[in-house]
Amino acid sequence: MSLTGRTVLISGAARGIGRATALVMAAKGARVALFDKEASVAATADAVRAAGAEAAYALGDVSDAASVVAGVAALVEALGPIDCLINNAGITNNIAPLARMGMDAWQREIGVNLTGPFNMIRAVVDGMAERGYGRIVNISSGAARGGLYNQVGYAATKTGLLGLTHNVCLEYGRKGVTCNAVLPGLIGTEVVMAMPAEIRDAFAGATPTRRVGTPSEVGHLIAFLCSEEAGFINGAEVDIDGGGRLNTMALGSRKELLGKK
Ligand SMILES: NC(=O)c1ccc[n+]([C@@H]2O[C@H](COP(=O)([O-])OP(=O)(O)OC[C@H]3O[C@@H](n4cnc5c(N)ncnc54)[C@H](O)[C@@H]3O)[C@@H](O)[C@H]2O)c1
Secondary structure (H helix, E strand, C coil): CCCCCCCEEEECCCCCCHHHHHHHHHCCCCHHHHEEECCCCHHHHHHHHHHCCCEEEEEECCCCCHHHHHHHHHHHHHHHCCCEEEEEECCCCCCCCCCHHHHHHHHHHHHHHHHHHHHHHHHHHHHHHEEEEEEEEEEEHHHHHHHHCCCCCCCHHHHHHHHHHHHHHHHHHHHHHEEEEECCCCCCCCHHCCCHHHHHHHHHHHHCCCCCCHHHHHHHHHHCCCCHHHHHHHHHCCCCCCCHHCCCCCHHCCCHHHCCC
């Protein structure tokens, strides 16, 4: 499976799943366009180039439509039209019981996790349709299926992203554009590896594979969904969680699994 000749745009590529996905895309021969609010995304571009692929980056905020339009224009200028879009940028900044969830935090999660992908899709999808080829992959979460204890904003936006995915399919499928959602379980990104080990181990222990996933495992799934070969996969919601959805969706509320009374 090759992505040679394709230009792949990834939001949230300064670290974590986005950065790992950029490196998988480079290994598959794609040109890699990176969009992030953090200047450290430049290091991802350097790593992609060091792997032998073309890269460019733009700084901006996915929740701001004007910032997205300007960033995408600069990236198209540098690397050519976007064939594949990975809506990966996402935040969890809002951990509190529902009744005490701050309105600003709720709005910010909707802005980044849901309006962000909406902005990114609108910046590229008509061009994909005109060229008759497009792949959009929205990074949702296992939280879209069963919620996430004390993270109502995050869970609601990740479920909303499935609705956005469905509508892109309905409106653009006949034009050669597919849109799929990827639902990761706990993935060992820098942030997750910095969590207290007992919390991470509790999740891993309740997962049939008994470990967290790696960012590059998610990147390989995304790369396949971007390929020519994946053209009949459309509107899918693909779990990548080691089977964790089978018994851990309410983990945060099952304190005995976290060793608490
Ligand atoms: N890590 C996990 O266990 C896990 C599990 C399920 C789903 N996810 C989802 O996968 C995606 C990536 O997660 P991660 O763990 O790699 O996250 P991360 O926090 O490590 O990285 C997120 C990246 O997005 C960027 N970003 C954040 N807000 C932005 C904005 N407004 N505009 C542009 N860029 C922005 C950050 O700068 C960062 O580079 C997210 O959508 C997340 O919800 C992650």
